[in-house]
Amino acid sequence: MDVELGIQNVARPVNFTTEQSADEVSKAISNAVTQGEPIDLVDDKDRHIMVPAGALGYAIVGSETKHAVGFGAL
Structure with missing residues (x-):
């Protein structure tokens, strides 16, 4: 799972x-955000x-699928 956290x-x-x-x-x-922890x-x-909950700007929670490795034809 890929996660991206944006911090203010x-x-x-x-x-x-x-x-x-x-x-x-x-x-x-x-x-954490609702409880301020x-x-x-x-x-x-x-x-x-x-990360301090108050400093969180955004969170992106990615997909759980594994990405294919290698070259593919277009």
């Missing part, structure tokens, strides 16, 4: 891949990505 007053978004499902990521972000997500390398 930061030029570059935070991009990472996680083993969590789209529902788990969305629920974690939603709960830090967003705490774990990437596929077992690192914690923590």
Whole structure:
């Protein structure tokens, strides 16, 4: 699952891949924002990505499908 977090007053978004499902990521972000707690997500390398909920500008939760590797004909 690809995730992109936009943080207020930061030029570059935070991009990472996680083993969590789209529902788990969305629920974690939603709960953190409504409760005013830090967003705490774990990437596929077992690192914690923590963002203050008040600093979140946007979140894009990608698809769970794996992308094909290689060259294809157009």
